[in-house]
Amino acid sequence: MLVIKDLHAKIDDKEILRGINLEIKPGEVHAIMGPNGSGKSTLSSVLAGNEKFEVSEGSVTFNDKDLLDLAPEDRAREGLFLSFQYPVEIPGVSMVNFMRTAINEHRKYNELTPYTASEFLKLMREKKKLVEIDSNLTNRSVNEGFSGGEKKKNEIFQMAMLEPKLAILDETDSGLDIDALRVVANGVNKLKTPENSTIVITHYQRLLDHIVPDFVHVLYKGRIVKSAGKELALELEEKGYDWIKKEFED
């Protein structure tokens, strides 16, 4: 599904990703962990197409298409979804309006007829129930005045609506209390199918108790320095990142 080869990316001439290699197959859950500043969020931004970062080397293919060649909106319409670490507030624009615009753009791109208002509202009701999001959140403006937890739940709700092939959850657990974390993780698990894949970017092992990964990768100084099964996350939780830092000190 997703093949990343020797990916280098920089911001203002500072190289942050320094040769990432990663392959994700349908149905897999990959966790990417690593200390602060190792490039986790940069990787997710680059994959989603944030123009702040410049890709200097390497390639990314997504379902046999050159991902780096696509505009951010086309990446989304191809089935890539990024759950933002810091979702943006958009006052005055209702969730309904925002989601309907997004979904119908997806449908148009995939040569499907746009949803009518009633079809859309029905879909929204179903998905709200699925991810246990509070009904009145969707009656408000996009993320306006939402608490940290509400914003993250809202990201998962959007994910449910857009049904991506690949979801990247960027630090979705940061700032969540234990109940919100459970709601978010349940949502992700319910949306799981044998065809779609997930990348979970996180600092801590806690989220991985709920969303169990098939693979765990450790990102350090812009490279994946260690890959293993889910037991690696437990090891990191116990020992911290220092032993990895020592092992791979440049």
Next chain:
Amino acid sequence: MNKTCRIVNLQEEYSQLYKENISLLEDGAPSKMNALRAKAFEVFNAKGIPSNKVEDYKYTNLQPHFKGTFDIALSNEAAFNGMDTKFTCDVPELDTHNVFLVNGWYSHQNEVNNLPKGVIVGSIRECAVKHPEVFEKYYGHTAPADNDPMAAMNTAFAQDGAFIYIPKGIVVEKPIQLVNIMNGDNDRLVFQRNLIVVEDNAQVKIMLCDHTIAPQKFVINNLTEAFANENSILDVYNVQNQHNLTTQVSGMYVHQKKHSNILTNNLTLHSGITRNNIRVTMDDEHCESHVYGLYLSDKNQHVDNFTFIDHAKPNCQSFELFKGVLDDSASGAFTGRVLVRPDAQQTNAYQSNNNLLLTENAKINSKPQLEIYADDVKCSHGATVGQLDDEAMFYLRARGINPTEGRILLMFAFAYEVIDKIRVEPLKENIRSLVEKRFRGEFDKCDSCVVCGQQGSSVSCL
């Protein structure tokens, strides 16, 4: 009758216009109105139409816009000039007491029914005769005809406009809507003078809509004096919706007494050259004022909001927010003068002006001007000029929304803060959809009046 005047050298011809027609200007007008004319004319004549050399008009040189060959109506018949259509308001969800003016003159076709007892809505020149005690007490009391040349010009030339009086303790539920229609076969000079008096414990919401339905050039000088007496609540929404050949100088002068609460919101959705002079005088303790504005400009449009909040007495609060979105080669200006007089302790004054410039050629001059002479006050001001937020744009695109649509959503989000301050729910909804249409480029101000659905001529779409 309609007079035609050719203005080349400004003062010379304006002076002649006044002197030659003084008997017509005075004919049938209330005596207090006429009594103030001569003095106001002297001030206007001495100061002239302001150029950008005048400090208060630094960013808007009015001189070129007040030149041309204009018709001016010196009587009601002339203003209507054969227009005998009875106007109706076509927007069903907007339930208002609706009155029309044509070229600044009050329409005799207006029938305002179901007003609460004692409420007066009518022509200023007629109501002044019927209610001299109110008119003489308030007319000319807060407009700075001795100082501002445009207020002086209005006082010298204006003959009609609207008169609204809300007696003690009366709450008018439905908004009162004044629609001024600009029409004519030739370019036209229009004056309008409104007087609003809200007595103790009374409440009213007023909408002023200016609408051009002919494609000619219109030069408008309108002025509203509003008095909010003790414990009263007054909202004035000024919806400016004119074609690009319009020049409008709009004066809004509000005078507040104890515990009154006022709101003004200048929504400049479309216009050629707009200059809004807004002044709020808090002349008693515990007044609260909300002064808002939104301006959306493109092409070569120009909007200048010149505001002056006068904290004359202690314990008053003012909240001022102006936001603008400027596209193409549009230009704008904001001046926010806040004066806290020496004994106005415990004043709270907040001011904010935020601007979004969409192109390299769009321009804004923002000038906060705080003068604080008391020592126990809270005052803050902020002015920002920026572009659309890249992070927010990326968020929208990452959801599959294309950049054009994303831009519209973000512009709307920016403007929404001002729309949200509208205290009349259906109007808020109306303005909300208008602003969205404006950003989408679908807003055709020529199709109909934004608020009342009045049909316009498509030629005026310039």
